[in-house]
Amino acid sequence: MNKNIYITASIVLFNEDLKELENTVSCFLNVKISKKLYLIDNTLNGDFKGLFHHQDIEYIAVPSNIGFGAGHNKALKYLKDKSDYHLILNPDVSFKPKIITTLISQLELDNSTAMIAPKVLFPDGRHQYSCRRYPTVSELLARRFTFLKFIFKKQILKGTYRDLDLNQSFFADYITGCFHLYRTEDFVKLNGFDERYFLYMEDVDICKKIDLMGKKKLYYPQEEIIHVLKQGSSKSFKLFLRHTFSAIKYFLKWGFR
Template sequence: MEDKLIITCSIVLFKENLTGLHNTINSFLQIPLPKKLYLIDNTSTKFFEYVFIDKDIEYVPIEQNIGFGSAHNRVINQKNLNSKYHLILNPDVSFKIGVISNLIKQLEKNEKLSMIAPKVLYPNGSYQNSCRRYPSVLELAFRRVKIFKKIVNHGIYNDKDLTQPFCPEYLTGCFHLYKTEDLVALKGFDERYFLYMEDVDICKKIDASGKQKLYHPKQEIVHVLKQGSSKSIKLFFIHLISAIKYFRKWGIS
């Protein structure tokens, strides 16, 4: 029987920069803990099947683009995860060797914590807004068209000291470190979202379970942040559809 893993991780792949993806994978593989990385390939051609080979990597071909949450759920709900912690990781994130171990220590301090996330930086070292209040329809709209900055700033906790840990309403989904048993109990992501808003939704599910999420800025990661829906009409409409589904499910605020 396989020894219990300390940490598992899943990364969903579609159209990725291979250099950046190598950095992401190497960041995880350097962790000095028993681990397994699931590379979930949403391409129809199984493009990534032989791109990354390692004893700690398991390749998961989907052969169609089923979206972010549904792809992660192929691991969360179908792989009988044999780990204490599971990391949801974007393919454009990198971090230093001690980050995971230090975040795990924080998770273990509080039995009510289900998930933790670190401070997020852009590649140039500037701060990236990754902890937020739950969005309202107006806040999402104002953020898109860049007006009514006071409302948008309230949504990104501009009124708080973001150098200190606290429990925000939601944490953006580029890096979520979960207690595996809690993530499995949540049944992963709501698959009604193809892309966007699934990270907000799962934070709502954590609230409903009576558990908490922690923002821990003492640890840092780097995230490229593609902002696809700001550059692509197709992705903008996917984002819009996801937002409609979110507000229909949780109500308009």
């Protein structure tokens, strides 16, 4: 393949904090390898058009709120034969430039690994527990309703792999989608995210699709990023409903357990 860019990345934009977004964009642009960043603007009026002027940035107007997965998929047609690696990036993360090259080096060690992700921390340094076992219905319900958290406490802890040493790398069931680094050819073969999910569960779903490919997802805690994490579905009834509908779609597709 005649690739002229080593890594591409995509960020889907809607109701973003501009300061956080500028920080995330800066983190990626500071990576010292050939790169291209696609900014996918899901706003009706192109709110983010013209905000960033850089040779390594390409702006894509949708213009409607088509959701997280469908938004990232807008970059798919630009990726084939374009880059070796593709980064799914949230607009509220920060990281050191060397993280990208380190993660790429780890991916190159094993062709059966399709995606890699680092440890994720809150801005105050707390662990975000981004690597998880595939969810059960009871676990998802317990995460949303406080009165169930005590009843299903052991299940929740197990679901976030807290029975393992999270300072060691391992192949996880799924990794939350704020920072997924893929081999581009694998992301293209997956056809990106399932667009039936508007928001939530698409990161779990794509990890299931990686399983079907016979490939793996590596959690690599030797590198860390900071993620603000809005946790919208616990604060907004509308987003709670979106999360619920996405969960229903997920279990109907993959089965209940």
